[in-house]
Amino acid sequence: MLLPSDQYPKLRAIDIRQVMHDGQPSLLLRDPLQISDRFLVISHGLGPALLFCDGKHNRAAIAGKLRSVFGLPVDVSLVNNLVDALDEALLLDNLRFKTAQARALAAYRAAPFRQPALAGQSYPANPADLRRLLDGYVAAVGQVTPAPPTGRGVLSPHIDYERGGRVYAQVWQRAAEMVRAAEIVILIGTDHYSPEPITLTRQRYATPFGVLPTDAAIVDALAHALGEEAAFAGELYHRVEHSLELAAVWLQYVRGNPPCPVIPILVGSFARYIGGEDPATDRRLEALMTALRQVMDTRRTLVVISGDMSHVGPAFGGAPLSESDKAALRRSDEQVIDRMRAGDAAGFFRVIADTGDRQNICGLPPTYVALRLMGAVEGELAGYAQCPADDEGTSVVSICGMVFG
Numbered sequence: 001m002l003l004p005s006d007q008y009p010k011l012r013a014i015d016i017r018q019v020m021h022d023g024q025p026s027l028l029l030r031d032p033l034q035i036s037d038r039f040l041v042i043s044h045g046l047g048p049a050l051l052f053c054d055g056k057h058n059r060a061a062i063a064g065k066l067r068s069v070f071g072l073p074v075d076v077s078l079v080n081n082l083v084d085a086l087d088e089a090l091l092l093d094n095l096r097f098k099t100a101q102a103r104a105l106a107a108y109r110a111a112p113f114r115q116p117a118l119a120g121q122s123y124p125a126n127p128a129d130l131r132r133l134l135d136g137y138v139a140a141v142g143q144v145t146p147a148p149p150t151g152r153g154v155l156s157p158h159i160d161y162e163r164g165g166r167v168y169a170q171v172w173q174r175a176a177e178m179v180r181a182a183e184i185v186i187l188i189g190t191d192h193y194s195p196e197p198i199t200l201t202r203q204r205y206a207t208p209f210g211v212l213p214t215d216a217a218i219v220d221a222l223a224h225a226l227g228e229e230a231a232f233a234g235e236l237y238h239r240v241e242h243s244l245e246l247a248a249v250w251l252q253y254v255r256g257n258p259p260c261p262v263i264p265i266l267v268g269s270f271a272r273y274i275g276g277e278d279p280a281t282d283r284r285l286e287a288l289m290t291a292l293r294q295v296m297d298t299r300r301t302l303v304v305i306s307g308d309m310s311h312v313g314p315a316f317g318g319a320p321l322s323e324s325d326k327a328a329l330r331r332s333d334e335q336v337i338d339r340m341r342a343g344d345a346a347g348f349f350r351v352i353a354d355t356g357d358r359q360n361i362c363g364l365p366p367t368y369v370a371l372r373l374m375g376a377v378e379g380e381l382a383g384y385a386q387c388p389a390d391d392e393g394t395s396v397v398s399i400c401g402m403v404f405g
Helices: 059-066 076-088 095-110 127-141 162-176 176-181 217-224 228-232 243-255 283-296 323-341 345-353 364-374
Strands: 014-019 024-030 040-043 153-156 184-190 196-201 205-207 210-212 262-267 301-306 379-388 396-404
Touching: 014 345, 040 076, 059 076, 059 196, 127 162, 127 176, 127 243, 153 162, 153 184, 153 364, 162 176, 162 243, 162 379, 162 396, 176 243, 176 301, 176 345, 184 364, 196 217, 196 283, 205 217, 205 243, 210 243, 217 228, 217 283, 228 243, 243 262, 243 301, 262 283, 262 364, 283 364, 323 345, 323 379, 323 396
Parallel strands: 153 301, 184 262, 184 301
Antiparallel strands: 014 024, 024 040, 153 396, 196 262, 205 210, 379 396
C-alpha cells in the first residue's frame, strides 16, 4: 500500500537542465544535494508532468491533467513509471528521501571536516600541484600592489579557475595584506540550489592546503539569533556548494599558516524580493547582520564575498550574444559595479531588481548582505572578465573582483 506522500508525489527542489539525448530534446534531472548519484533523463514532452508533482495530485490526476491541459496521450502507467523512477533517484520529497537525507547529514556532521568537493575535478587535489596552478595565474597578471591591511572586505568570483584565474589572481593579490591581518573571516557565498534564505554549518572547510577552523561559538550565536532549525535546515548544501570552497582555496593560498578562523554562510536566492518585497525588511537577514556586527566590533574582521555577476546567452535560456551585446553587457555590469564601489547596498539591489534580474546575477544575495554588513565602505575594482559559457562564444558569465575599505 502506498503512503500518502507516494500517492500524491511531490518533487523536491532539484536541478533540471535541457539537454539533447539520442538526438531528442530532453530534460536532465539531478539531485543538487548529491544524496543519490542517480540522475534521470526524460523526454521534453513529459516535462509538464513535473508541474503536477506538487503533493496535491495523485498519479491518476497527473495523467488526467496531462491529457486535459496539454493534450498528451498519457495513461496512468506512464505516470507510475515516471514517479517510481523519481522515487528511486530520491528526487521526491517523501519518507525515502528524508531517511537518506538524515543519514547523509549525520555523516557530514560526524566527519572531521568538510571534504573539498571540487579537488581533483575543478582544481588539483595535490597541494603542490595546486600551488603551481595558482602561482601561474599570479605570474600571468604580474605583481599587484596590496591594499592597506585595514580593508574590510573582498569580492571574489566563484567561477572555475580555468576561466576566472586572472581575476582571482588580481583581487586576491590586492587583498593579500587584508587577508593576513584578519583575526576572523566571514565567508558569505551564493547558495545556488537550497530553498533556504540563510544556511549555517559548524563543520570546518578543508582545502588541499589544510583545514580552516570554523568558529563554532560564533556559529552558535548566529543560530540562536536565527533559530536553530532555520539556521541549519539546508546545512547539507554546504557539502556540495562550490561558492565558498573556491574562495577558501585562495584565502588559504594567500594567508598561509596559521589559518584564520572562518564563519561559513550560504545565502539563498533573492527571487522573492525581485518582485517587490524589500530585503531590508527581512527579519532573518537583520538578525544575522546584528549578530555578525557584534563580532566585527570586537575582532579585526574580513568579509569575503563569493559571487559571480551576469549569466546570459543560450546556456542560460537567453538569446545568443553578439560582440555589441557583450559591450552592452559590460556597460550594464558597470552600473552594478558602480553601486558596489559606493558601498550602496540598497542601490545595488535596486539596479538589479529594476531589470527583474534579467542578467541572472548570482552574486546578488551574498553581496547585498555583505554591503549591508560592512556599512560605510568604498569599493575598488580589481578585475573584470566575461568568461565563455558555451562552445560558440554566444553565452558568457561575467565576473569581477573588488576590495572594500
